[in-house]
Every structure is written in C-alpha cells, then in structure tokens.
Amino acid sequence: MDEEQKKVLGRLGAACARREHCVGDVRAKALKALGGDAQRAAEIVDSLIEDGFVDDLRYASAFAREKSALSGWGPVKIRFALRAKGIGSSEIDEAMAGIDEDKAMERLDKVLRTKASALSGDPQIRMKLIKFALSRGYSYEDVRKHMDKY
Numbered sequence: 001m002d003e004e005q006k007k008v009l010g011r012l013g014a015a016c017a018r019r020e021h022c023v024g025d026v027r028a029k030a031l032k033a034l035g036g037d038a039q040r041a042a043e044i045v046d047s048l049i050e051d052g053f054v055d056d057l058r059y060a061s062a063f064a065r066e067k068s069a070l071s072g073w074g075p076v077k078i079r080f081a082l083r084a085k086g087i088g089s090s091e092i093d094e095a096m097a098g099i100d101e102d103k104a105m106e107r108l109d110k111v112l113r114t115k116a117s118a119l120s121g122d123p124q125i126r127m128k129l130i131k132f133a134l135s136r137g138y139s140y141e142d143v144r145k146h147m148d149k150y
Contacts, residue, residue, distance in 0.1 A: 001043060008033045009044050016053035020062045024086035026054050060087045060095035068099045072107050075099065077137020108138050109146055116150050126150055 001009070011033070012026055026048060030041035048054045060082050067073040067081070075096060082092045115132050119125045129150055133143040 005040055013053050020059040022056050022059040022085045023054055056087050057091045060091045061098050064095040064099055068104055072111050074137030076139055112146055
C-alpha cells in the first residue's frame with residue numbers, strides 16, 4: 001500500500017470509527033479520494049472490512065433501528081433504502097428482524113394521528129392519510145388496519 005492509500009485508509013478508518021458506514025459508501029469515498037483507481041480503492045475497502053471498521057450487517061441494523069425509531073419510516077421504505085445502498089438481502093432480512101413490529105405499528109398510529117389532525121375538515125382525509133402512510137414506507141395492509149379510526 002502506497003502513502004496516498006495509507007492516508008485515505010486513515011481518514012476512512014477514522015470516519016468509520018465515528019459512525020457506521022456500508023461497504024458501498026466507503027468504496028465510493030475511496031474511489032473519489034484516489035481519483036477513480038478501483039484496484040487501490042478495493043485494497044482500502046478490504047483492509048477496513050478485515051479490521052472490522054466496515055460491516056454491512058452492522059450498518060443495516062443501525063440504519064433500520066434509526067429510521068424506524070427516529071424517522072418513523074416503515075419497513076418497505078427501509079428495505080428500499082438499504083437495497084439502494086447495495087446491502088444484500090440476507091443482511092436486510094436480519095436487520096429488519098431487529099425492529100419491534102409492535103412499536104412500528106404504534107409509530108404508524110402516531111404518524112396517522114398527527115397527519116389527521118393537520119388535515120381535519122378535509123373531505124379527502126382518508127385518501128390523503130393512506131397516501132401519506134404509504135409514502136412513509138408502511139404496507140397497504142398495515143395502513144388499512146389503522147384506517148378505521150379516521
């Protein structure tokens with residue numbers, strides 16, 4: 001590994017120590033830092049994986065917990081976002097298993113109540129609530145179960 005690679009490795013290692021990153025993000029950052037040299041970037045990524053700085057399962061689990069608990073995203077939206085990051089299906093399934101389904105349904109109910117209060121008096125409230133909940137990443141079946149209140 002040459003000096004430039006060691007510098008980039010140090011910077012990326014420090015970034016990965018501060019917060020979780022997926023392999024795809026680290027690869028993109030390494031490629032950018034090395035001017036597009038894929039072979040040298042791959043060496044850096046391999047080194048970070050080997051040293052435990054980068055782990056897609058750990059990233060996917062943290063991402064799913066954060067988006068579900070703090071951002072109020074539903075499972076559908078979380079899965080799509082993780083796929084877009086290049087995370088494999090088995091890692092996504094394992095990460096999604098860590099989300100408490102009862103709490104997710106409580107968040108859906110809270111999101112719908114908040115949105116319903118903002119839409120009070122609107123004749124199309126049910127349609128708008130369904131559209132809103134679907135855009136947040138909840139399945140139609142889950143949304144339909146909660147719509148009897150509105």
